[in-house]
Amino acid sequence: MKTTALAQVDSFEDREISELLKWLRLPTMAAQLEQASRQAEAGDWTVRGFLKHLAAAELQARRDRRIERNLKASQLPPGKTLESLNLKRYSLKVRRQVKTLVSGDFLEQCGNILLFGLPGRGKSHMAAALGYELIARGYKVLFAPTYQLVQRLLIAKRELELEKILRRLDSFDCVILDDIGYVQQERDEIEVLFTFLGERYERRSVIVTSNLVFSKWERIFKDPMTTVCAIERLVHHSTILELVCSKSHRLEEAEKRNRGVDLQTPGTARSADSANQSAGAEQ
Known part of the structure; x- marks a missing residue:
């Protein structure tokens, strides 16, 4: 009781x-x-x-x-993790860089990551995989195709809310700009993209993927002076990864589905990759 x-x-x-x-x-x-x-x-x-x-x-x-x-909140593409990325396709240097970058130390220094390579070399996948690793370590990350982010910024500017959206983006430790090379902007779009990069310079980090080496970035920003300024702000405090592979991963997967048929003209991608790497080395 x-x-x-x-x-x-x-x-x-x-x-x-x-x-x-x-x-x-x-x-x-x-x-x-x-x-x-x-x-x-x-x-x-x-x-x-x-x-x-x-x-x-x-x-x-x-x-x-x-x-x-x-x-x-990250809008990262599902499944694009390090576990699903075949790192063996890349050089020892790149594998070592990835191992260092996943710690997130570069975010504490407001550093950037720039990923270069031809289409199908895994730039977007690697950028997203780094994003997942950073989130697991407590950081806030936003993944956005560059053209989509530019359009959001442009609409905000027209509605006199550019400062508001820039503050919202500032809450992310890292913003991933995917496929910056595909963007062929008008002057207003160039201005908002340049403003965004300027706002994050030495304050927050970006990860940028591009098919274009720096020598061809004038296609993006049109004006030579603006191009130089954008490159300088991105390169300062940055880590550059050159993803050089003999074949696109999409072609490799297609060949597996088609019983090993070579879907690529012999030597084409290899020579193109070598040219891309050489152009990048000139910067």
């Missing part, structure tokens, strides 16, 4: 403590209170050990929820 009464008192106190924890916005501690109490009694935990266990569970749950929120 006495044992039953004590159990009821303990149960009542647990409910009270649980409610207090919820009011303090500690939902994981509240949810695990009863189970942790039983473990503490069975294991003869100290009070400090009991509190440490609950606090650690709350902290981990908050980290998991933050990562989940950041993943939803």
Whole structure:
């Protein structure tokens, strides 16, 4: 009888403590209170050990929820992770660079990553994979095809809300600009893209993918002076990855589906990749 009464008192106190924890916005501690109490009694935990266990569970749950929120906000393409990327296709130098970059240290220094290569060499996949790794380490990342981001900025400018959207983008530790080389902008579009890059210079980071080496970036920014300024701001504090492969991964996959048929003119991609690499080395 006495044992039953004590159990009821303990149960009542647990409910009270649980409610207090919820009011303090500690939902994981509240949810695990009863189970942790039983473990503490069975294991003869100290009070400090009991509190440490609950606090650690709350902290981990908050980290998991933050990562989940950041993943939803990132707009990263599904499945484009390091696990699904065949790093063996790339040089030892690139593999070592990737291993260093996933730590996120470059974000603390407001550094940039520039990915160059011909179509089908995995630039977008690698950029997205780095994005997933950075989010797992607690950073906020946004993935956007360059043309889409430029259009969003242009609309915001016309509606006199450019400053507002730039502040919103500033909340991301890293913005991935995919396929900057495909953008053939009018002057207004060039201005908003240049403004965006200028706002992030030495304050936040960008990851940029491009089929075009720097010597051809005047196609993007039209004006030589604007091109030079954009390149200088991106290159300063940047890591450059040149993705040189003999074949497009899309062709490789197509050849596998077609029983090893060579779908590529012999030597074409290899010579093009070599030319692309040589042009990049001139910068």
